[in-house]
Amino acid sequence: MSLLKWLGLATEKDADAGNRLEAIEQILAALGPQKARYLACFAYVLTRPARADHEVTDGEALLMERIIAERTGVSAEQAATIVRVAREAARQSGGTDDFLITREFERLATRVEKLELLDCLFAVSAADQSILTVEDNEVRRVASELKLEHADYIAVRRGHLDHLKVLRPGEHKMKP
DSSP: OOHHHHTTOOOHHHHHGGGTTHHHHHHTGGGOHHHHHHHHHHHHHHTHHHHTTTOOOHHHHHHHHHHHHHHHOOOHHHHHHHHHHHHHHHHHHTTTTHHHHHHHHHHHSOHHHHHHHHHHHHHHHTTTSOBOHHHHHHHHHHHHHTTOOHHHHHHHHHTTGGGBGGGSTTSSOOOO
């Protein structure tokens, strides 16, 4: 229960905040409630690095759709709907639900699934062939919220070094 609801001050929009994943879970209902919840959390967390620079590009959205379709077996149309709903839920919350939903995923996922998600987060960040520092930092934050070790984060990140903008010569110099 949210603090505003407990105090009797919640608006209708605030009351909906606790059910941000419900629309995704309904799309995935045929998979069963536990799997639907897991995938709804996965989809929401997948948006985090894409939102880190305050702009979700078409390339990032398309890659998220492909990842969702591959991981869930849903149609491309359903995957597009899931990504749209996850992006809208994240936009509505202004990021305030990021920690809670990521911790829910942490509770539901195995260690291997957490590492797979981390790899997907780097892939989404690199959708435009460049991982910005703000995106890299968001992936690191997710890794921490998933209770993964720093060594796990580094091991997964190592597979995406070619896309880290900070490691590209001449691209990280300060402007005069």
